[in-house]
Amino acid sequence: MKKVISGWSxxxxxxxLVYIWMFTPIIAVILLAFNPQQFGSFPMEGVxxxxxxxxxxxSTILDAFKNSLVLxxxxxxxxxxxxxxxxxxxxxxxxxxxxxLNTLLIAPIMVPEVVLGVALLLFIRWLQQPKSFTLLLxxxxxxxxxxxxxxxxxxxxxxxxxxxxxxxxLGANPFQTFMEITFPxxxxxxxxxxxxxxxxxxxDVTATLFWATARNQTVPVKIFGMLRNSISPxxxxxxxxxxxxxxxIPLLAGFxxxxxxxxxxxx
Amino acid sequence: MKQEKDPEFVKFTGIEKRFGKVLAVKRMDLExxxxxxxxLLGPSGCGKTTLLRMLAGLESxxxxxxxxxxxxxxxxxxxxxxxxxxxxxxxxxxxxxIFDNVAFGLKYRNISKSVIxxxxxxxxxxxxxxxxxxxxxxxxxxxxxxxxxxxxxxVIEPDVLxxxxxxxxxxENLREDMRREIDNLQQALGVTTIFVTHDQxxxxxxSDKVVVMxxxxxxxxGTPEEVYNNSINHFVADFLGHSNFINSVVKEKTGDFLSVTxxxxxxxxxxxxxxxxxxxxxEIVIRAQKFKLGYRTDHxxxxxxxxxxxxxxxxxxxxxxxxxxxxxxxxxxxxxxxxVKRSPYRRGDEVxxxxxxxxxxxxxx
Numbered sequence: 001m002k003k004v005i006s007g008w009s010x011x012x013x014x015x016x017l018v019y020i021w022m023f024t025p026i027i028a029v030i031l032l033a034f035n036p037q038q039f040g041s042f043p044m045e046g047v048x049x050x051x052x053x054x055x056x057x058x059s060t061i062l063d064a065f066k067n068s069l070v071l072x073x074x075x076x077x078x079x080x081x082x083x084x085x086x087x088x089x090x091x092x093x094x095x096x097x098x099x100x101l102n103t104l105l106i107a108p109i110m111v112p113e114v115v116l117g118v119a120l121l122l123f124i125r126w127l128q129q130p131k132s133f134t135l136l137l138x139x140x141x142x143x144x145x146x147x148x149x150x151x152x153x154x155x156x157x158x159x160x161x162x163x164x165x166x167x168x169x170l171g172a173n174p175f176q177t178f179m180e181i182t183f184p185x186x187x188x189x190x191x192x193x194x195x196x197x198x199x200x201x202x203x204d205v206t207a208t209l210f211w212a213t214a215r216n217q218t219v220p221v222k223i224f225g226m227l228r229n230s231i232s233p234x235x236x237x238x239x240x241x242x243x244x245x246x247x248x249i250p251l252l253a254g255f256x257x258x259x260x261x262x263x264x265x266x267x
Numbered sequence: 268m269k270q271e272k273d274p275e276f277v278k279f280t281g282i283e284k285r286f287g288k289v290l291a292v293k294r295m296d297l298e299x300x301x302x303x304x305x306x307l308l309g310p311s312g313c314g315k316t317t318l319l320r321m322l323a324g325l326e327s328x329x330x331x332x333x334x335x336x337x338x339x340x341x342x343x344x345x346x347x348x349x350x351x352x353x354x355x356x357x358x359x360x361x362x363x364x365i366f367d368n369v370a371f372g373l374k375y376r377n378i379s380k381s382v383i384x385x386x387x388x389x390x391x392x393x394x395x396x397x398x399x400x401x402x403x404x405x406x407x408x409x410x411x412x413x414x415x416x417x418x419x420x421x422v423i424e425p426d427v428l429x430x431x432x433x434x435x436x437x438x439e440n441l442r443e444d445m446r447r448e449i450d451n452l453q454q455a456l457g458v459t460t461i462f463v464t465h466d467q468x469x470x471x472x473x474s475d476k477v478v479v480m481x482x483x484x485x486x487x488x489g490t491p492e493e494v495y496n497n498s499i500n501h502f503v504a505d506f507l508g509h510s511n512f513i514n515s516v517v518k519e520k521t522g523d524f525l526s527v528t529x530x531x532x533x534x535x536x537x538x539x540x541x542x543x544x545x546x547x548x549x550e551i552v553i554r555a556q557k558f559k560l561g562y563r564t565d566h567x568x569x570x571x572x573x574x575x576x577x578x579x580x581x582x583x584x585x586x587x588x589x590x591x592x593x594x595x596x597x598x599x600x601x602x603x604x605x606x607v608k609r610s611p612y613r614r615g616d617e618v619x620x621x622x623x624x625x626x627x628x629x630x631x632x
Contacts, residue, residue, distance in 0.1 A: 162358035165325055166416075168345045169352040170372030170423060177346075180371075184362050 026243060033236040051237035061238060064222035068202050071133075071218060075140040075201040076194040082141065083148030084190060088182075090149075091156040092164075102149075109146045116142070117210030136211045140201045147200065148193035155189030195250050202246065273336070276301035276459050277322065277427055282331035284317050284483075291317040293483040294331070299476075304453050304460045306470040309480035310506070315463045318480075319429055322461065324348050335426055346375075351420030351458075353430040357412040359404035365391075365415055366400035372423035390422040391415075393452065410441045417449070421456060428453070428460040434469060446473060467507050471495060479503050499540065501550060501630060509555035509590075511601045514632070517547045522571075524624045527551065531597040535573050537627035548632040557626035558603035560591065563617040574621045575601065579612050593620060 036048035055061055089095070090102050108116060120139050124131065159182065167177040183190075205220040212221050219242065226235055277299035284292040292314040299305050307315035320326040322333055324345030333340045340348060359368050369387045378386070391397050394414040404412055413433060420428060433449070434442045450473040453460050464470055470477050471491040478488045479502075487494050487503045498504035501512065515527035515535060524536040527549060537551050563576055577595040589611045591603045603620055612618060 160356065160358065162354045162356060163360055165323075165345075166352060166354065166358040166419075167360070167371065168325075169323060169348075169350050169429075170419070171346050171349070171375035172371070173344075173346050176375070181360055 029236050029239040030243065032233065033240040035233065035236075038233060051233045052241075055234050055237045055241075058234065061219070061222060061234070064217050064219045067216050068218040068220075071136060071140060071216070072198040072201040074137055075144055076197040078137070078141045079144045079148045079197040080190055080194050083145055083193060084152055084186070086145075087149050087152035087156055091153055092161070105149055106146045108142050113143075113204075113206040114210075117207040120207075121210050131211065131213045133216050136208070136216060139207055139211045140197075140204065143204065143207060144197035144200050147196040151193045151196065152186065152189045155186055159185045191253055195253050199246050199250065202242075272301040274298060274300045275334070276336060277461070278334040279318070279322075280332045280334070282318070282321065282333065283329045284314070284321060284326060285329040291483055292321070292328075295483070295485060297478065297485065297488070299459060299461065301459055302457045303475040304450070304462060304473060305476045305478060306462045306464060306474040307478050307480060308464060308467060308470040308506075309486075310465055312482075313480040314483040315465075315480050316431055319431055319461060319463050322427070323350055323352060323429055349423070349426050351423060351425035351428045353413070353416050353420055353428070353433045355432040355436050357404070357409070357416045357436070359412055359415055359419070361404055363404075364400065365396075365402050365404065365407070368404065368415060369400075369419045369422055371419065376423065386422055387418075390418040393421070394418045394448075409437055410445055413437065413445060414448070417452065421452070421458065425458065428458050430460065430462045432464055433462075434464070435466070442469075449473070471507070479506065481506075497540065497628070498552065499630075501552075504552045504628075504630070509602055509604060511551075511553045511555065513551040513553070513599065513601075515549055515551055515629075517543050517545055517549055517629070519545060524571075525629060527629065533597075535627070536571060536624035537573075537629045538625055539629045541631055543629060543631055549629045550632050552628045552630055553601075553622055553626060555590070555602040555604040557622050558601070558605070558620040559622070560593075560603060560605055560612060560618050560620050562612075563619050566619040569621070571624065572621050573624060573627060574619055576617075576619050577601070579614050579616045579618060582612065582614060584611070593618060 033051055034047045034049070036046050036050060086105060090098060117139075120135070120142070121131075124135055129135070163181050163185070164177050167181045168174070172180060202218075203220060204218075205224060208218055208221050209224065212218060217225070219238065223235055223238060226232060275298045279295055279297045282292055282295045282297075283290065295314075295318070297318075307318060309315050317326060321328050322335075322340075324340070324343065328341065335348065359365075360371065363371070366387055369390055370383050373383045373386060387400065388397070391400065394417050396411060396414055396418070399407065399411070399415075404415070407415065413436075416433075430449070434445055437445055446469055449462075453473075462469075462474070474491055476488060477491050477494050479486045479494055481502055487499050489497075494503060495507050498507060498510075504510045505512070513529060513535075515529050515537075518526045518528050518534065520526075521536060523538075525539050525543060527535050527537060529535055535551065539549075543549055566574070566576075568574075575593070575595050577593040579591055580594045580600065581592040583590045584607075585604075587607060588604050589607055591605070591612060592600055593603060594600050601620065
């Protein structure tokens with residue numbers, strides 16, 4: 001009996017250590033963002049918002065932020081716009097080469113990002129096109145499309161075909177059936193896919209390093225650049241902001257969608 | 268003024284459906300009279316659901332034509348066929364209220380809001396679930412959900428009501444109630460109904476016509492009595508009820524019956540199903556319920572009665588009836604079902620089993 005208890009305690013301790021190991025750096029970044037000193041060290045001497053204020057006056061960072069937001073939003077919208085119909089086709093219809101096409105669209109998850117980054121760049125060179133925002137957007141859509149596909153497909157499998165067949169038999173045409181039945185049932189997955197796309201696009205460094213021009217640098221690429229020159233506490237502040245954003249957006253979305261679902265089930 | 272019922276309200280001609288290399292439905296012709304309830308009965312994979320889905324427009328036939336009210340339907344998309352469909356798993360829209368579920372089909376029919384409201388309420392009353400309009404499907408039981416599905420299908424006044432195993436997801440007890448309800452509703456509305464099932468009891472109890480299917484072919488069609496009492500082949504006789512099959516050779520015509528020789532040279536009297544000549548090999552079909560049992564020692568010979576002697580090797584009590592398996596002296600095992608008497612026979616009892624010739628049908632082999 002005693003031995004069992006000590007076994008569980010060991011597992012608990014081990015779990016705790018894993019969590020500490022995972023989250024200490026993140027917590028350190030957030031804490032140091034409030035450190036008034038130039039060089040971060042513990043224990044901290046007071047709390048200050050000065051790096052955040054400095055950050056908010058740094059126009060290149062703000063530009064990068066704006067780039068990231070715009071890029072992330074466009075990526076999310078485009079990936080969903082392509083991903084949802086593709087998922088519908090793969091799950092609801094049979095056609096030649098279906099498996100092959102599906103694998104092809106999912107492939108970017110399996111290819112190392114460096115390879116993807118170089119490949120698209122070479123392709124653009126071969127077409128003799130300059131690097132541009134469009135290139136960056138195409139790249140990010142390629143990167144995030146697999147996630148939308150996988151999430152929406154998984155949900156579609158769970159939505160019984162009979163719902164759609166029932167709607168059709170009652171006189172709704174295929175488009176009305178999609179809008180009235182499939183889309184509302186699919187909405188949580190579509191939202192999740194959009195958020196995934198946004199977050200992945202917002203966070204991506206490796207591939208974006210290859211595709212970004214000086215004019216459309218994203219936040220992570222900017223941070224990477226700043227780190228090369230000097231270690232500024234501003235980066236900590238920026239890191240803190242990004243952590244809050246990338247964690248809170250999905251949480252908020254989850255909360256909203258749950259409220260939405262519960263509201264509908266009220267009698 | 269009542270109009271003449273159309274005997275070919277729904278018609279399939281030379282219908283065929285191929286899935287890859289598999290022929291699910293093979294060159295089938297079928298007519299369904301107006302206002303009738305027709306069951307497609309058969310084991311899984313016999314093509315009954317495929318046939319229904321082709322009529323619904325959910326599958327397109329590889330060959331052949333489908334007519335509803337004399338109009339060829341092959342190229343009419345499902346949403347323009349005016350059909351009511353009932354699914355095994357109810358398929359109520361989970362994100363819509365009961366009211367919106369039932370009103371769904373009416374939205375696409377140019378009907379004003381107030382009329383829709385009246386019609387939905389009337390439909391809910393018809394299925395004996397008034398006042399549940401505000402609830403969500405998940406708040407209803409399986410039986411209630413299926414009744415709502417029924418309301419949703421009949422409220423649009425469909426030309427044909429299609430039901431794909433609508434009772435198989437329900438509990439045994441509920442199934443019987445629901446079956447009667449569908450039956451009553453169908454008769455009250457007079458809507459032409461096609462009912463797919465693998466359950467012979469459902470098929471026999473509620474249909475005007477039963478279509479027994481196997482391997483994409485129609486084996487036999489007719490009233491429940493016809494297909495049960497006059498099964499035209501081994502499959503139908505075996506699929507419906509509990510039948511015994513005994514091989515024999517035709518000897519001669521004796522009075523109203525044919526006398527045949529069994530494998531042990533026993534002589535037996537039976538009714539021929541179809542034309543049989545002396546020397547033909549034939550199969551005697553006897554329903555398990557038609558045997559009368561008695562203790563071997565009590566047996567009194569009767570003129571023209573068929574008799575076997577044997578020993579009870581297995582019995583199972585089924586409430587009102589007892590099912591016996593009897594090993595004959597020639598090692599053949601027969602199945603008999605008798606109503607429970609004061610003292611049912613026990614395993615090992617020596618018995619005779621008699622059956623009148625009119626209950627023995629001869630199928631040509």
